[in-house]
Amino acid sequence: MTQQEALFAYCLRRGDDNLILSHRLSEWCGHGPQLEEDIALTNRALDLIGQARNYLQYAGTVEGKQRSEDDLAYLRAERQFMNVKLVEMPNGDYAHTIARCFLYDAWHLPLQQALMNSADEQLAAIAAKAVKEITYQLKTSGDWMIRFGDGTEESHRRAQAALDELWTYTGELFETDEVDAVLVKAGIVPEMGPIKAAFDAKVDAVLNEATLKRPADGFMMTGGRQGKHTEHLGFMLAEMQYLQRAYPGATW
Amino acid sequence: MTDVKNLEELFQAKVDGELKIEPKDWMPDGYRKNLVRQISQHAHSEVVGMLPEGNWITRAPNLRRKAILLAKIQDEAGHGLYLYSAVETLGTTREKTVDDLLGGKAKYSSIFNYPTLTWADIGAVGWLVDGAAIMNQVMLCRTSYGPYARAMVRICKEESFHQRQGYEIMSVLSKGTPEQREMAQDALNRWWWPSLMMFGPSDANSPHSAQSMKWKIKRQSNDELRQTFIDRTVQQAEVIGLKVPDPKLKWNESTQHYDSGEIDWTEFNNVVAGNGPCNKERLAARNKAHDDGAWVREAAMAYAAKKAKRKAA
Numbered sequence: 001m002t003q004q005e006a007l008f009a010y011c012l013r014r015g016d017d018n019l020i021l022s023h024r025l026s027e028w029c030g031h032g033p034q035l036e037e038d039i040a041l042t043n044r045a046l047d048l049i050g051q052a053r054n055y056l057q058y059a060g061t062v063e064g065k066q067r068s069e070d071d072l073a074y075l076r077a078e079r080q081f082m083n084v085k086l087v088e089m090p091n092g093d094y095a096h097t098i099a100r101c102f103l104y105d106a107w108h109l110p111l112q113q114a115l116m117n118s119a120d121e122q123l124a125a126i127a128a129k130a131v132k133e134i135t136y137q138l139k140t141s142g143d144w145m146i147r148f149g150d151g152t153e154e155s156h157r158r159a160q161a162a163l164d165e166l167w168t169y170t171g172e173l174f175e176t177d178e179v180d181a182v183l184v185k186a187g188i189v190p191e192m193g194p195i196k197a198a199f200d201a202k203v204d205a206v207l208n209e210a211t212l213k214r215p216a217d218g219f220m221m222t223g224g225r226q227g228k229h230t231e232h233l234g235f236m237l238a239e240m241q242y243l244q245r246a247y248p249g250a251t252w
Numbered sequence: 253m254t255d256v257k258n259l260e261e262l263f264q265a266k267v268d269g270e271l272k273i274e275p276k277d278w279m280p281d282g283y284r285k286n287l288v289r290q291i292s293q294h295a296h297s298e299v300v301g302m303l304p305e306g307n308w309i310t311r312a313p314n315l316r317r318k319a320i321l322l323a324k325i326q327d328e329a330g331h332g333l334y335l336y337s338a339v340e341t342l343g344t345t346r347e348k349t350v351d352d353l354l355g356g357k358a359k360y361s362s363i364f365n366y367p368t369l370t371w372a373d374i375g376a377v378g379w380l381v382d383g384a385a386i387m388n389q390v391m392l393c394r395t396s397y398g399p400y401a402r403a404m405v406r407i408c409k410e411e412s413f414h415q416r417q418g419y420e421i422m423s424v425l426s427k428g429t430p431e432q433r434e435m436a437q438d439a440l441n442r443w444w445w446p447s448l449m450m451f452g453p454s455d456a457n458s459p460h461s462a463q464s465m466k467w468k469i470k471r472q473s474n475d476e477l478r479q480t481f482i483d484r485t486v487q488q489a490e491v492i493g494l495k496v497p498d499p500k501l502k503w504n505e506s507t508q509h510y511d512s513g514e515i516d517w518t519e520f521n522n523v524v525a526g527n528g529p530c531n532k533e534r535l536a537a538r539n540k541a542h543d544d545g546a547w548v549r550e551a552a553m554a555y556a557a558k559k560a561k562r563k564a565a
Contacts, residue, residue: 033545151551
C-alpha cells in the first residue's frame, strides 16, 4: 500500500464517520426534547458535516481522480463506506443519542488533538479547527451523561441501557490496520495507544460522576472499516443519495 | 375609572408619539392579550415551521445544501426561543404558551400545514414563505412593544438570508434539466396561493386589524403588505423564467401595481379550521417530541436540584 492510498483511505474513514453521525443527528432536527437541545444537536450535526466536508474534499484531492465531496458522499455504495458501525446505528431514545455522542467525542477529541501534530499540513489544519468544536461537544455530551446518570431513576436506567448496548461498538474506534501502519510510520497519524488511554480516562471519570457502570470489554463488533456494515446503513444511504441517484449529473 | 381612562390616554399618547412600550409600563389588558396572542402565534409558527423543511434534511441533494438547510432550521428554532421569551415579558410562561400549542388551542401560520413534496418545495418555502413573512416582520421591527420590535430586528436579518437561499435554490433548478425546471414550476404553483394567504384576510374581514393599527402593533394593512409582496415576487419569478399561477395577473399602469386574481378564502378557512393537508401530522410531531422529551427535562431538573442541594450542604 502506498502512502497516497493509505492517506486516501484514512481521509475516507474520518470523513465517513463524521458524515454518517451528522446524518443521524440531523434526523433529530425539529424533534428534540427541548428547543435548546434541538439547537444544540443541530449545532453538532453542523460541526460534523463541516468536518466531513473537509475530509472528503481532501480525500478527493489525494486520490487525484477529480472526485468532489459530493461524488464521494452521494455516489459511493454501501460497501464503499468506511465508517465505524457505531455512527450508523439508529438514534434510539435521547439517552442512546447522547451516549453515542459521548463515546464518539471521548475518542474523537484525543485523536484530533494528536492529528494537530500531523506531518501532513492539511490534516493538521483540519484537526486544529475540529478540536475547538469537539472540545465543546465532549463537554456537553459528558454533562448530559452525568445529568442522566445522576438525574432520575428513569434517566439512569435509560443511560445505562444505552451504554450497555453501544459498548460493543466502541472496539472499532481503536482498530488499526495497514492504513494506520503506513501513516504512523510517516508521522502523518498518531499511534492509537495514547488515544485509547485518554478515552478510558475520560469515560471512567464521567461515568464515575454519573454513577453509571462501565460495561465490560467483551465481544467487540467489527467490519465497518472494511465496508461491512449493519443493515441500517443501506437504508440511510438510499434516503441520503436519492436525488443524486434519481437525477444523475444534475446540479443542485 | 378616571384613573384607568387617564392611563389609557397616556398610553395612547406614548404610542402616538412613537415611544416604545416596555414590559413594566402600564398597558391596557386588550393590548397585552393581543400581543400575547400574536407573538405566541409567531413563536409557534417558527417552531412548527421547522417540520416541513426538516422533512428534506436527510434527502438534501448535496452537502452544501444540507448544511445550509440545517443552519436555516436551527435559526427558526432560535427565533422560536426569542419569541417565547418576548411572550414571557408579558407575564405568560413558556410552558403555558407551549401547552396551548400542543393542546390545539393556539394557532400557528397555516402555511406550515402544507406538505413539502419535492426538493423544489424547500426553495419555494424559502423564497415565498420566508419572503411573505419578511414583509410582516420588517413592519414589526417598528411595532410599539419594545421586546417584540427588538427581537424582530435580529430575526429579519436571518430571514432575509433564508429568502435569498430559497430563491437561489429555485434559480438553480430553473436553469437545470427539464425535470428540475418542472419541479420548480410545480412548487411555485402549489405554494403561490397559500403564500398570499399568509397575510391574512382582507382588511374588511380581519377581526383584529383596526385595533392593532391604532396601538401600532401593526403598521400596515394585510392588503398593503400582500400587494408589496406580489409586486416584488412576480418580478423575481420573471427573472428566473417561472410563471406565477394566476391568469388574472396583470401590470396596472395607473396604480403602478399588479392586479391579481381572487384568493380562495374557503381553502384558507378550511386549513385554519384544522382541515389542511398536514394539520394533524404537525401537531402530532410537536406532541411526540414534547412527550418523548419529558423524561429528559425531568432528569435535568432532578440533577440541578441535587446539585444545588449538595452545594448548599
